[in-house]
Amino acid sequence: MLKAKGLFTICRFGASVSMLVRxxxxxxxxxxxxxxxxxxxxxxxxxxxKDKNGRRHSFHSMLAEQMDWNKSELTEESGLFxxxxxxxxxxxxxxxxxxxxxxxxQSSLHLPNAFLMNHPVLVIQGIPEPIxxxxxxxxxxxxxxxxxxxxxx
Numbered sequence: 671m672l673k674a675k676g677l678f679t680i681c682r683f684g685a686s687v688s689m690l691v692r693x694x695x696x697x698x699x700x701x702x703x704x705x706x707x708x709x710x711x712x713x714x715x716x717x718x719x720k721d722k723n724g725r726r727h728s729f730h731s732m733l734a735e736q737m738d739w740n741k742s743e744l745t746e747e748s749g750l751f752x753x754x755x756x757x758x759x760x761x762x763x764x765x766x767x768x769x770x771x772x773x774x775x776q777s778s779l780h781l782p783n784a785f786l787m788n789h790p791v792l793v794i795q796g797i798p799e800p801i802x803x804x805x806x807x808x809x810x811x812x813x814x815x816x817x818x819x820x821x822x823x
Contacts, residue, residue, distance in 0.1 A: 681811060682735075686750050688753060715731060716728060718781075722777070738755050
């Protein structure tokens with residue numbers, strides 16, 4: 671059970687992602703990706719989204735709903751493949767005076783680009799080293815057309 675005080679809004683985050691994998695074949699690259707990242711080992715504890723004015727707003731993951739790997743392509747480096755997939759997670763965001771429900775519903779929130787890169791990157795804590803997921807596309811959808819606020823205690 672979630673234990674939090676205050677008002678939260680619930681939304682779904684969806685993204686097309688990719689990562690680099692070393693393997694001998696395309697098929698093996700997909701299998702390596704499936705073993706490295708799947709719904710039971712994704713921990714998106716804290717995601718920071720930005721609006722068009724650069725203001726930041728924090729979201730917390732409630733549940734990683736889907737992680738499917740569906741395509742791999744050989745890169746210019748031998749034995750290195752870029753594997754593509756889709757990620758879906760349910761997020762919660764606190765409602766504050768600055769980030770109230772109307773603001774969140776009307777804002778175009780997105781994950782910011784990584785430092786020195788033209789795209790966002792999610793860092794998943796893996797064993798033994800972190801795993802970097804490049805965000806190809808992203809979307810943030812509110813669970814209800816008229817968003818419902820939940821009081822979690």
